[in-house]
Amino acid sequence: MSEPVVAFCTILALDRPLSRVVEMAADAGFDGLEITARPPHVEDEASLDGLAAIGEEVRRAGLEVVAYGSYLSFVGAGSGDLARREVERARAVGASRLRVWAAHVGGAAEENRDDVVRLLQTTSGLAADDGLDVVVERHEGTFADTVDRTTRLLAEVARPNVWLNYQTLDGMHRNEASRVGREVETLVPLSRYVHLKNYVCPDDGDVLQLGGDLRRGMVDYRGLIPAIAAAGFDGPYAIEFVGADGRAREEKLADGLSFVRDTLRTGRRA
Numbered sequence: 001m002s003e004p005v006v007a008f009c010t011i012l013a014l015d016r017p018l019s020r021v022v023e024m025a026a027d028a029g030f031d032g033l034e035i036t037a038r039p040p041h042v043e044d045e046a047s048l049d050g051l052a053a054i055g056e057e058v059r060r061a062g063l064e065v066v067a068y069g070s071y072l073s074f075v076g077a078g079s080g081d082l083a084r085r086e087v088e089r090a091r092a093v094g095a096s097r098l099r100v101w102a103a104h105v106g107g108a109a110e111e112n113r114d115d116v117v118r119l120l121q122t123t124s125g126l127a128a129d130d131g132l133d134v135v136v137e138r139h140e141g142t143f144a145d146t147v148d149r150t151t152r153l154l155a156e157v158a159r160p161n162v163w164l165n166y167q168t169l170d171g172m173h174r175n176e177a178s179r180v181g182r183e184v185e186t187l188v189p190l191s192r193y194v195h196l197k198n199y200v201c202p203d204d205g206d207v208l209q210l211g212g213d214l215r216r217g218m219v220d221y222r223g224l225i226p227a228i229a230a231a232g233f234d235g236p237y238a239i240e241f242v243g244a245d246g247r248a249r250e251e252k253l254a255d256g257l258s259f260v261r262d263t264l265r266t267g268r269r270a
Contacts, residue, residue, distance in 0.1 A: 005236035007032035007066045022061050028254045032064035048092040055094035066236040068095040073103035074115045083123040097133045102143040117156045124159035135165040135193040167195035172208045174201050177218040188231035195240040213243030225263045
């Protein structure tokens with residue numbers, strides 16, 4: 001059995017040039033990167049040639065482009081054109097997954113759901129010819145937030161290349177962190193991509209905030225990662241954010257990679 005692919009999202013290193021991020025990933029022993037569509041790594045006006053050059057740089061370093069992390073969501077009449085642009089960008093960078101959002105300019109009220117469904121169906125059709133999977137990032141305040149809304153959305157889209165980008169849900173309360181494993185049996189079979197991140201809880205509050213370490217944060221990834229694997233997930237795991245402690249970014253990434261791989265191996269032996 002081959003080892004699972006472990007990558008990280010370039011969003012966690014927007015403070016340094018993308019060439020340095022590629023070097024960091026290769027030096028640490030990662031298998032790939034999500035190229036997140038955020039400046040300065042990917043400018044709003046980026047050309048397809050420029051994205052192709054990014055993909056070539058990643059592959060020359062021995063890495064895979066596991067996803068192109070777009071922010072495609074419904075913004076009105078021009079949404080179809082944006083979908084075409086993001087599919088072309090994902091193709092140019094050589095990604096096998098296009099990450100999108102189930103968001104709507106009018107918010108996540110039920111009357112806006114049909115617009116999001118149609119946009120995802122349009123994106124699916126554009127991506128299908130290139131063998132691209134469209135993965136919908138689970139996120140609070142979208143139609144892919146709660147388990148029920150997420151499963152309903154994917155059922156309504158009903159396209160074979162539209163899947164979930166599973167991740168724990170931001171905005172959880174302290175007492176919800178210990179229950180995230182209950183989602184796995186339902187959501188992971190709908191997923192082709194997993195983001196990993198953890199949280200801290202302020203002393204004077206109850207709502208979790210990003211900044212936790214995978215080993216020691218509020219979510220127990222020692223249990224969650226094996227549960228994801230046991231639910232049949234065989235796609236890439238991507239570290240989306242690292243802890244907010246004082247260690248160097250390189251050290252935190254190397255430690256996160258070691259933790260994820262060790263946890264997956266231990267889970268397979270259990």
